[in-house]
Amino acid sequence: MAKVLMKGNEAIGAAAINAGCRYFFGYPITPQNELPEYMSRELPKVGGVFVQAESEVAAINMVYGAAGSGVRVMTSSSSPGIALKQEGISYIAGAELPAVIVNIVRGGPGLGSIQPSQSDYNQSTRGGGDGDYHLLVYAPANIQEMVDLLQDAFDKADYYRNPVMVMGDGMIGQMMEPVEFKERPEVDLPAKDWAATGTEGKRAPNVINSLFLKPEELEDHNIRLTEKYDIMKNNEQRWETYNMEKPEIICVAYGTTARIVKSAIDTLKGEGIEIGLIRPITVWPFPEKAFVELPESAKMFLSVEMSMGQMIDDIKIVNQGRLPVEFYGRSGGMIPSPDGVVGKIRALLGGAK
Template structure:
């Protein structure tokens, strides 16, 4: 298939439709408005339905209903809107309802601003709602990768019966890049015999629910969910290793920030500093295993468009074996290669100074 030049948000919508999404429920918020606009125009052409709900809370509960009926459904929003959807996401996780949630992240906290951000890492990977649950979280670095991940997300959601999140900073939603729409890898998906599609007098009614009033029943349900999350951690982790074979300074970054870091790596390698990059493609499950593949690393430098959130998982990953440093910009400010390279030089020079003192 030939590549098509598309704006990120519109490509996200087309990817969902190509993946079989027939129902979209959402509410407008910058910088993702082109996505619901695209769905409102294109879904009716494939026999689908677009609904602009009266609020984000309404939209996520419509998602609950559509998923409960066995349909492929999606919602999207930006950071404050995703925060409002958290109650519905935990309900969907508790009821084991497959759906896809796209977050085109902007600055915060609160209403914050409309510029790009990565400050929703905690909300996305820790579960912003109540209870013991997790959701797979994909973090694309390009529009093409976002398209591929959204299409894959629908299959992952159906395979594990779980909500799946795709988080992209506002730049990815607003930029234009050439994309092609390829079918994701095939999965053996079970029939949705649990869906509430009517009994036709042939069986007992299905019940979609996350309420368990007896504590022993709720504990069994939580244990069942936890077993599923262990399977996801085992099977669905994804990451990129970039020039890490001999890297003594290893960056950790995701999304658009990782693209900028690669430019900084080129600068540093031109100066003789052996730098590389670990790029998580899944934020949960986090690629802890990648940190066992950097034998030459003397320092790690996490770069984020936030005040420092993923850096906590990086510290967990190395368990104190290697010093972990942080460089971040917040509020919609975008890190640039020179600023990242300057921080890297500080880290290297500090290490040399300590080594010399010894």
């Protein structure tokens, strides 16, 4: 298919419909409004359903209900709205239902701002709701990758019976870039024989539930979930590396921030300074495999984020004490500039070189 120019939020909608999503439950919040608007316009054309819920809480619980019926369903919001959705996300994880949640992140805490941010890293990778659970979390860096990952997200959600989050930021939601909707091979997925769709008198009732009143049963459930998360950790790590042959510093950055870091790397390369990049594409599971073998030239890590340093902990965990971990970030809707990153790197390398 030919490339088309699309706004990020609308491209998400188109990708979801391409992936067979026919149910969307949402609530208005900037900067993701073009996505529910797109779904309200396009879903009826393909026999789908759009409902504007009374709140984010209701929207995610509608997602939980529809997911229990075995359909491909999605919701989207932005940071404070995603905070409200945590109740339902935890239930969806606990009841092991497939669903896709899009977070177009804006600055926080509280009402924060409506400008781009990456300050929901902890909320997304550490759970966010109650209990022992994880989401598979994709963090695309451009609209094409967002579209590709979104389509994967539905397959992975079905495969693992687990909610999948696609985390962008206000910038990627609002910007326009060329995008291509590629033909996708059919993925062989298990039948949804667990769905609550009515017994038709042919089987025992199916129950969608996350309640286990007996401690030993809940523990068994938690152990089984953890085994599933371990499989996800092993199979689903995704990352990209850039200029990693002989870097003095390895930057770690995800999403749109990684693009800014690449720009800084190119500038410094022109001056003979070698800087590498590990770009997590999944932030959960964090791509620890990318950190197993490090180039001997590397003197330190530099985490670059649009937050106050939420990813540092994960870098430290996979670094296992080998190298110092430094940080450069902007927050509140301020976007790091390539010059800012270059300046930080120069300072870390001991001034002009």
